[in-house]
């Protein structure tokens with residue numbers, strides 16, 4: 276009986292760990308590995324993008340939910356996050372619950388998500404991921420929407436504003452016509 280219990284527990288743990296590893300690998304290949312944006316850079320990026328109360332904020336690859344919590348609690352925005360990695364999705368659910376922020380998180384590939392409802396998009400992705408995202412945003416975003424990209428710029432767009440935090444750390448803010 277004990278051997279059966281241990282076997283089932285071990286197999287379950289392996290399946291869970293494999294699912295975490297596979298989805299994290301998929302996310303890394305798709306848009307970026309996980310690195311959180313520092314809190315004060317998020318606040319400044321959203322401030323420069325002019326995020327207002329009641330506006331819809333999408334964080335594309337929302338990691339542990341930090342951008343969502345700041346958007347909801349400090350800017351009173353309707354924050355939605357899309358995260359491919361099961362591990363970070365679960366962590367962000369816990370963080371959102373603990374912070375009591377009114378934010379929503381979906382375990383979903385943002386490349387397969389309709390982004391047309393967004394007023395402000397936040398992203399921290401590698402250049403390969405931004406290149407893939409550029410055309411999608413051009414097709415889907417409404418006039419008046421804003422995009423904040425931390426660290427890397429979109430390859431073909433001209434930023435409206437560049438926020439320089441340090442020599443290597445910048446945020447590129449785009450106002451879409």
Ligand SMILES: C[S@@+](CC[C@H](N)C(=O)[O-])C[C@H]1O[C@@H](n2cnc3c(N)ncnc32)[C@H](O)[C@@H]1O
Nearest residue numbers: 302305306307310311312336338358359384385
């Ligand atoms: C550099 S982290 C940024 C996390 C958070 N946005 C922040 O600024 O603190 C990038 C996140 O994007 C996620 N990701 C990458 N490609 C994705 C995709 N196609 N759909 C959803 N999430 C993705 C990764 O799992 C990772 O958590």
